[in-house]
Amino acid sequence: MNEKIVLIDGHSILNRAFYGVPDLTNSEGLHTNAIFGFLNILFKILDEEKPEYLTVTFDVHAPTFRHEMYADYKGTRKPMAEELRQQVPVIKEVLEAMQIEIVEQAGLEADDLLGTISRTCEEKGMEVSIISGDRDTLQLATEHVKIRIPRTKQGRTEVTDYYAADVKEAYGVTPTEFIDVKALMGDASDNIPGVPGVGEKTATKIIQEYGSIENAYAHAAEIKPPRASKNLQEYWDQACMSKTLATIDTRAEIGFDLEQARFGNPYTKEAHDYFQRLQFKNLLSRFDVEADTNAVEDHFQEVTDTGLLERIFEEAKKSAAVGIAVSEDGGNVLPLFAHASGYGRIAVCYGEEQIYSIPCDMDMDMGYLFGKLCEVADAVERFVMFDLKKYLPELPITRREHCFDATVAAYLLNPLKNDYGYEDVAREQLHLLINEKADASMRACYEAYTAYKAAEPLTVKLKSAGMYDLFTEIEMPLLFTLYEMEQAGVKIEGEALKVYGDQLGARILELEKEIYELAGETFNINSPKQLGVVLFQHMGLTGGKKTKTGFSTAADVLEKLAPDYPVVAKILEYRQLAKLKSTYADGLANFIGSDGRIHGKFHQTITATGRLSSTDPNLQNIPIRMELGRLIRKVFVPKEGCVFVDADYSQIELRILAHCSGDAQLIQAYREAQDIHRTTASQVFHVPFEEVTDLQRRNAKAVNFGIVYGISSFGLSQDLSITRKEAAQYIENYFDTYPGVKQFLDEQVAHAKKNGYVVTLFGRRRPVPELKSSNFMQRSFGERVAMNAPIQGTAADVIKIAMIGVARELKEKGLKSKLILQVHDELLIEAYEEELEQVKAILQEQMEQAADLQVPLIVDMHTGKNWYEAK
Incomplete structure (x- = not known):
């Protein structure tokens, strides 16, 4: 049997996969749908073909010879979608890791490479299979060259095969004649103009009868319909050019070494690492090879000896940093000795070679182990864990300023992700891929090691991004405030x-x-x-x-x-x-x-803007x-001897907008404590302040808050049930009134387009990848995000600062009253009646002084015997 080579049209298959597979992104934010689809097609073909040789060809993004011949058509192809473009270099790296030959050459398209290689290999007596989504390649079909065109239908890939006879049967022309059909009918997607008024059906009929465009031109007077006859003669030069553009070069000057294309074992360790990074877990099962053991595993040690354990904790206390992990798996521990929380193992790391897993047993129960961890936390300079708040019920740490939550740090660096677990951080910060077959003891060691090792690069990146103070002065203190709120409950x-x-x-x-x-x-x-x-x-x-x-x-x-x-x-x-x-x-x-x-849960690593979220239950969505x-708020009550004090920022986002924009008129209105919505109505609708109607005020209020969210004239027209033209005029009048706001919003969008993110007053970054999308709606959304995120994010930072200050002051003044709820711009205190005035003073001071703005922060405060009355 003759040897076989499979040739894959790289860009064509990648493009088909991109549009056939729903959007996917990995934890690094990289779009991966085209890569995933490409690999699925590749594996399907390999399973079926079992070739001795394999090559993938790619276009080089430079003018090709065929297109360069005709200046009018040079560079007119539709640009590649950004989400696809970023996947091209990655698929090449993956193929290299799989030891698959890649061929690309400036000035030649991928199909010219396919044509030349297929001809060369056929002449050597080989069987050739060309995999492409482009019908142009059908012209290459022969008795020994098979064209395979994959199509994705309902999530499944189907492949149609064409030898020369199959092309004739399917299209009524030979592979060579197929070129002439395309020359007549043209192809807008490939910038081949063809002959106007000649579609595929007419073009096929003409070529079936005359065999080529040259012969058809020689008999142009005989061609039917008359319009086709007339246009072929009138656009003959264009038809010739189209044939040149449609013809694949099978004798291009390329450097191709067949032996380099010999197909071996693609399931290498390097490829396995890439598949893990790309998070293609269902494709990892194809790898028979074991991932190399990470060198760090050599230092994992399970400790059951009490004497050694004491020495480990003593050494840990003297270390600059310690990484800790807590596991629900207790190894071979009897339930009798497991901790009430369900935790049964801890891991401790305080050096490259000091990585220990400790299961609880008769001599070392979890209560004892947590006690030892508290001693370590109070002694070291940096106590690092993932998701620290989860373990605080067992860890009454006193020196909180030494704690470092790696989950929170990773979130700040990329708030768009869904997961900030230790595996992601290990991969992104340490380039360490966790052994998938690791047992519970090893996984605990991996987590502790990652916590220990990643703290420094996380710190460096936070400082580089200008967010280290945000982390140490807001997010970490807030973690403990949230924990205390959860413990208190309502x-x-x-x-x-x-x-x-x-x-x-x-x-x-x-x-x-x-x-x-x-x-x-x-x-x-x-x-x-x-x-x-x-x-x-x-x-x-x-x-x-x-x-x-x-x-x-x-x-x-x-x-x-x-x-x-x-x-x-x-x-x-x-x-x-x-x-x-x-x-x-x-x-x-x-x-x-x-x-x-x-006792609900408050989360600080969910939203992209920095706002807190609430679950179990979600108390931030209570209807108002x-x-x-x-009325649901009536069921929320303080305990006996207490009342609720509810404090809510008044128009905090508009006040932040006034400060950030520096708009003189908006700042003056707030400094003079004017009714901002009535003031805006007066300016936008050109009526005296005293004559503003309630409807005008309501409409102005919609404009005020809409501007903060980058509202469009269409959105405003929908909100106010007015025409789009009227809404556009409202917005134009608003920006005429507050020109500083328009300038600020435009600057935010420009900053995001240039840098890829926007920043709050306190340094929090919100990436805006949507601005690079090829989709207009996505880009428009990105612009709204760029306008709103600095405002909403700053408001989130301000309320967090206020929460930390309120909780701290209540403690330092020795008060029993507690902060128990936060809902966006609102704080709720369960205040002892005898402490009521002190609590109100603390709330007002801490909330109104949380940020130094050009306009005052104002707090509306109420008390009551339930949340409804207090609100």
Whole structure:
């Protein structure tokens, strides 16, 4: 049997994979969908072909000979999408790691390389398979050269094969004649103009009859239809040029060494490392080779000897830095000796060779081990862990300023990721790939080692990015403040919650009956499909949006219809109340602890802007727009002898905008304590301040807050139910009134485009990769992000500073009152009645002095016997 070579059109297959596979990114933010799709096609082909030789060709992004011949068509190809462009060098590195030959040459397209190599190999008596998504390559098909064109359908890759006979059967022309068909019909995607008015069907018929464009031109008067005859004669030069552009060069001058293309074992250690970095876990199973053991594993040691353990802790105390990991796996530990928290093992690292895993046992239970860790934390200069807050219930550390949370540090450097675990940090900061087959003891050692080793590069990068002070003075102190808030929790009046749920349930039943009466039938209100049919088909409501699956019943669609159709208004109310009942009335009950309090979780590594998020339950989404929603706050109550004090920043983002923009008029309005929305209305609508109507003020308020979020004229027109032209005029008038704001927002977008990120007043960076997207909507979103993130991020920093200050002052003054909740710009204190005035003074001072702005920070403060009254 003849030897076989597989030739792959690199850019063509990569491009096909990019558009056929949904967007993927790895933890470094690298788009990987094209690479993933390419590799899947590659492996499918290799499994089927089992070739002796393999080569991948790539275009070099320089003018090619064929296109350079014709100046009008030089460089007119559509530019490659940025998300695809960044994957090209990576796939080349992956192929090199797999020891796969790559051929590319300036001045030659990939298909010229394919054509020349395939001809050379066929002449050597070899079988050739060309893998390409480009039909142009069909002209290369012979009895021994097979063209394989992959297509992705419903997530599966199917490959159609063409020898010369198959081309003739499928297209009615020979491979050589296929060139002439394309010369006549043209190809806009490849900038081949063809002959106007001649489509594929007509072009094929002409070439079937005359065999070539030259012969067709010689018989042009006979060609039908007349328009094709006329245009072929009129555009003959263009047809000749198109044939030149469409013809693949099979005798190009290239340097190709067949022996270099011999296919060996692609599953190398280097390739394995790349697949791990790219997070293609389902492809790693193809690797039979074991990943080389990391040298650091040689120093992993499991310790069960009490004497050695004591020496380890004593040595750790004398170290400059210590990395710690806590594992839920206890090895061969009996449940009797496992700690109540479920943790059964710790790992300690304080040097390149001092990496120890310690399971709890009869002599060393977890309580003892945590006690030892506290001693270490209080002695060393840097105590490093991942997700430190999780372990603080077991670690009452007193010298908190020495703690370093590697998770928080990694988050600050890239707040767009979803995961900041030790494996990611090891790979990104230490170029260390964790052995996938490591057992629990080894994994604990890896985590402790990564914590120890990564602290320094994380510190260097934070300093380089100007975020080290943000880390040490805001994020790390805040971690302990959040922990104390979680421990304190908030009391819930269980009976009141049940009554509230019953009230919602009764109103929901009422609404169901009213909706059915107005609709004239019963149906599942929670089914978007049934609801769409009832509203827009049975009832004939106008203004519906038809989608592939039926009529849209999304909130934005229904909200526009609600003023004109009572049934729609009731459906919207029904939805709101149903969510209130399931999420809060019923949902909150599941989180009430044995002490009658909810101890939710606050997260500082979730949002890209730096805002905190809340889970178990999410207390930051408690409704405030509708009265029945606000009533849920009545079930949040202080313990006996206490009252709630609620403090909320007044228009903090607009005040930050005034400061950052330096706009004189906006700053003056705030310094003079004017009604900012009425002031804006007066300027935007050109009416005296005293004559501003309530509607004008509401509209100005929408403009004020919309500007902060980079609102467009379309968005504002939707919000205010006005024409886009009117909305554009509102925005133009606003920027005329506050020119400093326009300049500031433009500068933020320009900064993001140049540097890839924007920055808050306190140095927090928010990357804006969307600005490099090839998608217009994504770029527009990126511009809005660039405008808003510095404002929203600064507001997040300010409230964090205030939280730290409030918690610190309550402690230092020896008060029993506690900070228990934070919801965006609002803080809630459970204050002992006898400490009320002191608490109010602390709140006001710490919140209003959290940042030194050109305009005053103002706090609205209320007290009450429940959260509803205090708000």
